[in-house]
Amino acid sequence: MRNKAAILWLLVVLAVGVHQVQFWRSARLDTDVLALLPEDEQAPEVDAATRKLADQAGRELVLLVGAPDWESAQRAADLVTAELSKDASLLSPSALDASSLDAALELYRPYRDRLLTPAQRTWLSRATPEELGGTALMKLYQPAGPHLTDWEADPLGLWPDWWAARASESTARPRDGRLWLSGEGREWVLLAWHSQVSAFALGADGNITTVVDRARAAVTTQVPGSRLVAAGVPLYAEAAASQASDEMSTIGIGSLVAVLVLVWLTFRSVRPIVLVGVSLGIGCAVAMSVTALVFERVHLLTLVFGSSLVGVAEDYGFHYFAARQGKPPSERGPLMRSLLPGMVMALLTSVVAYLALGVAPFPGLRQMALFSATGLVGAFLTVACWFPTLDTGALPVTSFSTRFATSLARWPRFASTRAWWVGTAALVLFIIGGLWRVRTRDDVRQLQGAPANLIADQRELGRLLGLPSPAQFFLVGGQDEEQVLAREASLKARLDPLVTDKVLAGYRAVSDWLPSAEQQRSDAKLSARAEAQAVAAVAQATGEEPTRARFADDVLTPERLLASPASAAIRQQWLGRLGEKHFSIVMLRGLNDPSVLPRIADAAQGLEGVRWVDKTQEISRLLERYRRLMGGLILLGYVAVLLLLVVRFRREAWRAWLPTVVGTLVTLAVFGWVGEPLQLFSVLGLMLLLGMGVDYGIFMLEHPGEGSAWLAVALAGVSTLLSFGLLGLSATPALRSFGLTMLLGEVTIWLLTPCCRLPPGKDVS
Template sequence: MIRWLQQRLMALLWLIVVLSVTLVALRQGPTFDTSLMALLPVTEQRPEISQAVDQLSADFSGQILLVVSADDRDTARQAVTMAAQRLQTLSDIARIDWQLNDSAEASNELYSFRFSVLSESVRSRLIAGQGQQQYQAALQQLFSPLSGRALDPIGDPFALYADLQMSRQSSLQITLEQGLFRLTASDKPAYLIRLDLHPDPFSLPIQQRVLAVVGPLDQALASLGAQLFRSGLIWHAAAGAQQAKSEISTIGVGSILGITLLILLVFRRFSALGSVLLPVLVGCLMAGAVTLLSFANIHLITLAFGAGLVGVSVDYALHFMCERQVQPADLVVKKLFAGLFLGLASSVIAYAGLALAPFPGLRQMAVFSVTGLIAAWLTVLLWLPLINRNTCHRALPSAAWLNRWRKGYPRLASQPLLMGGFSIVALISLMIIGQGQPQDDIRLLQTSSAELLNEDQQVQQLLGNSSSAAFILITANSVETVLQTEERLRSQLDEMVNSSELAGYQALSKMLPSRQRQIENSELASELYRQYLPELAKVLHFSETQLEATEAALRQGLSQPLTPSVWRHLATSEGWRQLLVSDSSGAAASVIRFTGTLNPALKAQLTLLADAESGVYWVDRVANITDLLSDYRQQIIQWLLVAYGVVIALLTVRYRYDLWRIILPPLMASLITFAALILSDGGYNLFNLIALMLVLGIGLDMGIFLYEAADSDHTWLAVSLSAITSLLAFGLLTFSQTPVLYHFGIIVLPGLCLVWLIAPLMRRSQSEIKE
């Protein structure tokens, strides 16, 4: 009686814990993450590099670029106007830029700085002492009715500002056409609409709002004869979220349906189905709640992977229900406790290995899985004995049938030839594995469709945008020093551009010259005026007053340098400000970004260029992440070996010389599966290795339960049912379009099949069991 009361009290306490944790998590509110960045390794680089990467990523992630194109200009202009009007419904969450008014278009913000900020062509002429050429070019523009530019003979007689305007426009692939942003690189009339999102683009409600507005635009513009092209991280995030949702339903619902049919087929009653699914439900509920409380949000890929938890957490309930067919509930717990505990410990060790990877998403999977397993295990021990206390059932026919099939298997211990065959297979597998090449490629995380990637790339090419994945970072103790360093580097970069090695680049100093460069430019402009203004004044028939006004304009202009604080507030700095990563006191940094494809030889040149300057770093984020994947792959290999060592040490204490019967099935299954993967794919990656941990954890459960139950027929039934449910859960991952999940499934599916097929070979003889 006292023991029964203790059981009820423990069950009540567990119920209180489950309800409390769940209610706290619900009060916080479930939030879901769709960002692929959550799957990337945490950077281990210098703080300046991390800050640059974060700033460039933040600028890119909130940006939506829409290009409206048509065969003729009028249709395109009508289409872009209609699109912009519809997008105004998003004005509360995004800034929408699609046109400039006349005053903004006609503004000459840099006119006051025309003597300190010179175009590269003018500066090169004046440095070479070719002031005469600038003088002749200015005369030609002043007297030519086709120059097309508003000139100021008094304030800018040598057309310095006109040259600056022309050089800056020619470096862009966007021009203003009657207030609209026309893309000059497009064969057809095409106009740009840009949206800057204020909220997080990975928020599901924000994605739904944007998609609800932009989605119907395709058909609306098509009816006008126009096309819409999109670029932006939000489209990839939304596609990934939709894919994850689909796979959650496929994997989770598929697993539940398969388990339901299997339980009803074997036990032939709905009460057994409830007892089996209850621990699964509690496990998933607690896993989601604890993960939410630990990370503030749950990644959808974590949920998709967590759906596979169904196939593992159901194992404990299946063992209880199968053994309950022939024994009272209290005795079942006593008989199974050692096996359940060791099975849980081995699985937790295997799943906890996910936390060693540098991916926040994988760490979430580890917390989700470990919490769910422990919660399901406690539910089986504390609730199922009470729920099934007064039920009694006879042995299951399927257990006897399945056991007869198992007994037809030979025993490995009594078959020397079979043992030799195992040794040969293991040796061959190890040789194949030794030839395998690691595939540490960041593209393993790519979830976007080829169509979406092509559309994104097409828009970026039309804009001539730079890639934020590879750049040069310049650091110094002031913005002035940063700009001077940039200007030294640009001379070599320009040589690469002129020789067609480099397609192009964006550098802050192109828009904001250093103070030193501005002083040099002012001196060059002063010398030009000193040598050629008298002659120009004669040609233009300047009066004495006009000549004095020209000289006064020069003096005034020379006293107005363009400072970073002034430049930052100019409209012309739009699109360039993100290149200035930091301008705090004592720490400044900027980035030089590159356009086009950077081949390995060019990357090597840029690396040498950066290494030649102190405080300058070449940053290739894709290469850095690939290196991190390589480093952590090696760490996972070490952890996998450590995990086997820890498990062997733990199990040796209990099983001693019979340890091989438990450890050999998952070990052989892992070797064969891994070798087969290398033969088919030619290599392996970090996620394949982590999946081997799952094969170890689940495979050990089989051996432990069979040994603890003395190879009873109902234990073998439970082990087989567990294997099938695990295959239903993890096997479905092989059909996933999410690379991370697919690389788990491609290992776990064949691995578990092999464990189940090899396990009967390890059984003991009747005499060994009696001993």
């Protein structure tokens, strides 16, 4: 029977091996932080809009090249362009440059008569024929110079003011065929490039980051006093991929090395090292294959989280070899059968705790839960099916293992004495005081820790260019495109007073560049009447009979605008049809003070089809909601585990259960005393403490008084501390908080478990 199980598991492992080869040849690793977040079940159109906005912006790279003078800035920009152009398969220049102005002029020229600013609209509706005629005469006799169009096409000079309003959305201006701005003691050239590869399909190679760094080095060395500021989703995606890869190596490899060193010190044999390593490797491979088959993509943070699996999955191998020491090879089968009840119960509690992560609708957490649970099952089956067959030689008792095993007799045991009750009272006071100080923080920015240099560049670029915020915006919906544009206009009328009061620096809307068809027709009639009066006044004053230019008969449509390079500035804001409705986004500039956000949100009150979206706040509230949900699940989990333990150990079940309860409370108390905020990933760590911490008590109760059980618990505890201690070094705040939770809890549980062991001569029967 044992050989059949070993052969069957071998076939499964071979199948996993084949899948692993195929997977890594075309690995689909995801670095998109949005993939970790829950779907917005209350407003799916907001989630769809956010994702589409992120997808459209996911390939854009914006650079500012600055120097003390304009000539040096142009030379530096040429160097950057040369470096970025070396690999056309990686990056291509975007249409966002000065040359796109010509394309925009050609697109809008036939529709010039129906492009009016609100101020122009008000003036034209109130101006007298004399005022209109005077303005037209003044424009006619202005000195010759560069003009956007001739006098007949724009006798009142309306078009330059309309373009000036559009230009106010950015501080960049055309100069010598480039986009230029001045600020912070430098002259800057604005460059825009487009990634040929999706940012969310990038690996850890950092190809775009390497190219940008090479361009930065060329600029700083060849043009004195110059600098390059770069920002864009591709850079963040590559930084996340590189960080995750480094952390996976540090945590996974570091944990594995620590485990193998412990095995060598304990058993002084290569065989346990090899077999424990095999069980860990197969467990991780099984986890990767199952996760890849269930999910379309495997997230890199799943691998970082799963790399801590090394600190848990080796428990089964430790337990087997600790009991195997000093016994002849002929007892391998009976030994494994005697160990299986405790190992199965330990596996069950751990898997249940891991799978509890999947209760929350976080795709990333579900991946982590599946990866960890299947990895543990894979490691356990390797130990149960293969170890009795492959472990053929003798395994003598070493002095290190003897000292460890005999230390159990010297370990203090809980007793009803004054000293123990005083210590318990002090611990209770410590826990109560810490719990009173516990504070919570639910912030979506915990999910990813971006490098400081990228954040600094993003802030500087946003400050210089006055870029709109991607996290707060208005979502405008309607039954058709015309209704969306009309509703945008209503919203802008509410926002204009906020801009006047300097609550906002400004906004950017599609209807600024594309008025609704009704508005275009109305403005066309208004400008036609006013310009006819102006032309008549000029004819009367000069004796000549100028004629007004002809314009397009139809209106400018979204399809025509989006097909032109002129739409580059607002293309990502036009979401088009999502479900049964059409949507657009109105983006806001100058959101530097969070206290003004409620006032801005009030601007949408009463406007049908207009919704204020603060994605940072929404996701943070969602994190808070599921932190509370998982907190409730922990309480239910403790009750369920206690009932499970009572079935097996009856009145002695508290001995396996109490250390984990105290470990959880001590962890929360320490967080309170040191000021570490409690967040969702801390609570998830507490959930896993429940599953793993109880394992130690189970092993001790299954084999009371046996030094081998204590040796296995000691080795498992130390190795788990090492693995999760390394996870606490993660640059990602969420993973770091998770690691610290596990570290504090495991230390407490490991220290308390032997204190709750059975008295000599007593068993659980």
